[in-house]
Amino acid sequence: MIAVESLLNGNRLALARTLTQIENDTPEGRRILDDLFPHTGQAHLVGVTGAPGTGKSSLVNQLARYYRNPPDGSSPRRVAVVAVDPSSPFTGGAILGDRVRMRDLSGDPGVFIRSMASRGSLGGLAVATSGIVQALDAAGFEIVMIETVGAGQAEVDIARLAHTTIVVEAPGLGDDIQAIKAGILEIADILVINKADRPGVENTERALKSMLELAHPVEHSFLDQVAHHQLLSEQNLEEPGPTGEGHIWEIQLIRTVATTGAGVDELGLLIDQHRDHLKSGKGWSQREKYRLQSELESLIQAALVNRWRDSFPEERYFSTLELVVRRHVSPWQAVNLLLDGGQA
Numbered sequence: 001m002i003a004v005e006s007l008l009n010g011n012r013l014a015l016a017r018t019l020t021q022i023e024n025d026t027p028e029g030r031r032i033l034d035d036l037f038p039h040t041g042q043a044h045l046v047g048v049t050g051a052p053g054t055g056k057s058s059l060v061n062q063l064a065r066y067y068r069n070p071p072d073g074s075s076p077r078r079v080a081v082v083a084v085d086p087s088s089p090f091t092g093g094a095i096l097g098d099r100v101r102m103r104d105l106s107g108d109p110g111v112f113i114r115s116m117a118s119r120g121s122l123g124g125l126a127v128a129t130s131g132i133v134q135a136l137d138a139a140g141f142e143i144v145m146i147e148t149v150g151a152g153q154a155e156v157d158i159a160r161l162a163h164t165t166i167v168v169e170a171p172g173l174g175d176d177i178q179a180i181k182a183g184i185l186e187i188a189d190i191l192v193i194n195k196a197d198r199p200g201v202e203n204t205e206r207a208l209k210s211m212l213e214l215a216h217p218v219e220h221s222f223l224d225q226v227a228h229h230q231l232l233s234e235q236n237l238e239e240p241g242p243t244g245e246g247h248i249w250e251i252q253l254i255r256t257v258a259t260t261g262a263g264v265d266e267l268g269l270l271i272d273q274h275r276d277h278l279k280s281g282k283g284w285s286q287r288e289k290y291r292l293q294s295e296l297e298s299l300i301q302a303a304l305v306n307r308w309r310d311s312f313p314e315e316r317y318f319s320t321l322e323l324v325v326r327r328h329v330s331p332w333q334a335v336n337l338l339l340d341g342g343q344a
Contacts, residue, residue: 047162058258080141159187196255
């Protein structure tokens with residue numbers, strides 16, 4: 001049995017074992033999460049998402065180095081990285097591509113890197129990611145960066161988990177307006193054009209700026225789907241800023257070259273500015289509330305499905321499924337049959 005005190009005291013072996021229990025959704029993992037929860041809520045959760053090939057892992061690597069060696073001479077911050085890798089089709093485990101890119105951080109005791117398999121989860125995040133993040137938060141890491149798979153259109157889940165969401169784009173990946181089809185620009189707090197030393201960066205920047213201008217009038221229609229972003233915007237509209245005027249965080253656009261570190265210091269400052277912006281009003285608490293609400297609803301949903309499957313005769317379920325396959329009943333009719341306990 002893993003001692004929670006060991007994890008809270010910074011024991012890396014206890015932390016690694018705990019994360020494995022959480023990822024495998026064992027009773028031990030759930031017990032530890034219950035004990036750790038009162039010690040959470042301190043870390044700044046930074047989500048990094050974007051299409052494959054934009055250099056997310058290299059950028060996260062540079063950001064971790066920035067926090068460990070601040071250019072302003074301030075105290076280093078403890079950094080955890082949760083890299084949600086695609087699952088191997090053979091073993092179901094993480095492919096661990098991010099660990100290869102972040103090897104230069106492996107000897108730093110102030111950095112903890114955890115790769116986890118998506119295991120077929122949509123939205124770019126594994127189901128257990130929230131629990132992993134909570135454990136790292138309780139273990140005293142001040143910055144927890146969550147890098148998603150890079151699945152494209154379904155990556156909006158990160159906005160429900162992170163305080164600050166970074167969307168990474170890159171020039172030369174094909175269609176300059178691919179990002180607008182991905183539907184993830186609206187969740188960004190900071191937009192990064194990585195690999196900015198490549199040809200075509202001006203076109204990419206121009207296209208992104210145009211998309212941000214086009215997206216602004218329909219901002220709330222999307223944010224209705226991500227409730228904490230919507231309420232945060234409404235709060236900031238009414239909340240006086242330092243100069244007495246209402247203020248909203250405007251999406252920031254920045255260029256970086258992760259391979260050389262160019263622009264990374266400026267990006268780190270923007271991330272800190274966004275954190276300060278949230279904490280200057282009720283933004284931080286609002287995002288925390290809706291992050292936990294989203295997690296609670298997901299857990300309720302999973303628990304209810306499992307409870308129903310445990311109490312419902314398996315043969316009746318599959319006989320109803322067969323009626324759907326034969327087009328004798330629609331899926332909605334099948335749901336009513338199953339939930340009402342009717343005979344299929």
